[in-house]
Amino acid sequence: MLEVSAVTQIFGGVTALENVSFSISKGDITGVIGPNGAGKTTLFNIITGIYKQTAGRVILEGRDITGLPPERLARLAMVRTFQNIELFGAMTVLENVMVGMHTKSTSGLLACALKMPWSISEEKKIRKGAMKWLEFTGISELADHTAGSLPFGKGRLLEIARALAVGPRIILMDEPAAGLNSHETLGLAQLIKQIRDLGITVVLVEHDMELVMDICDRIIVLNLGRKLAEGTPREIQESKEVIAAYLGDDD
Numbered sequence: 512m513l514e515v516s517a518v519t520q521i522f523g524g525v526t527a528l529e530n531v532s533f534s535i536s537k538g539d540i541t542g543v544i545g546p547n548g549a550g551k552t553t554l555f556n557i558i559t560g561i562y563k564q565t566a567g568r569v570i571l572e573g574r575d576i577t578g579l580p581p582e583r584l585a586r587l588a589m590v591r592t593f594q595n596i597e598l599f600g601a602m603t604v605l606e607n608v609m610v611g612m613h614t615k616s617t618s619g620l621l622a623c624a625l626k627m628p629w630s631i632s633e634e635k636k637i638r639k640g641a642m643k644w645l646e647f648t649g650i651s652e653l654a655d656h657t658a659g660s661l662p663f664g665k666g667r668l669l670e671i672a673r674a675l676a677v678g679p680r681i682i683l684m685d686e687p688a689a690g691l692n693s694h695e696t697l698g699l700a701q702l703i704k705q706i707r708d709l710g711i712t713v714v715l716v717e718h719d720m721e722l723v724m725d726i727c728d729r730i731i732v733l734n735l736g737r738k739l740a741e742g743t744p745r746e747i748q749e750s751k752e753v754i755a756a757y758l759g760d761d762d
Contacts, residue, residue, distance in 0.1 A: 512537040527553045540707050541730070542723040600658050604657075606658075608641035667687060700725055
């Protein structure tokens with residue numbers, strides 16, 4: 512589904528990532544973990560077109576997407592969520608999700624301005640589709656609320672609903688459990704599994720190790736900008752190198 516090949520990122524004289532390579536299998540939930548400063552978010556920013564890497568390539572379903580901007584990647588069915596929630600605060604919850612669906616709208620500006628029949632019909636379909644994703648994420652009762660008024664946990668669910676509205680085949684989530692309480696985290700775990708069951712490949716950066724070990728099929732570990740380990744949750748739990756990176760090496 513996704514291949515990262517020898518990616519290196521240098522900021523000034525600082526190497527944030529060095530020769531990182533791995534592949535993501537279609538339909539898997541893959542976790543990317545590592546201590547603070549390991550390069551996890553930098554890696555996500557490269558994959559999703561926010562940063563242009565110093566070296567290396569990113570391949571999506573056999574296509575070289577290196578350097579493509581986020582809006583092009585969205586059209587190729589790759590979307591992401593952010594560590595800090597990014598919503599249109601003055602718009603309603605429903606309107607936020609409709610924005611995601613508008614990426615596939617075929618009605619032009621003139622047709623919308625003149626309220627042509629096909630434009631009105633398409634807008635109704637978009638509204639209906641957006642409600643479906645609000646129901647999927649469990650926040651349909653908040654459809655008419657402004658996004659800026661939502662508590663943090665509900666805002667996180669809204670961001671996920673908007674990303675799903677784009678119709679992705681792969682979704683990257685940057686610390687989706689950040690700021691959530693234990694009850695909300697349990698709900699998030701179930702939601703991510705449901706997303707995977709839709710046939711969507713999931714990649715997440717996460718610090719909540721209980722969540723990662725519970726839902727991930729495979730885990731990639733970064734440390735100091737390099738790939739330290741890769742394997743199943745059990746293999747990662749038993750890796751001496753990973754334990755040393757997190758807890759320090761007494762030797």
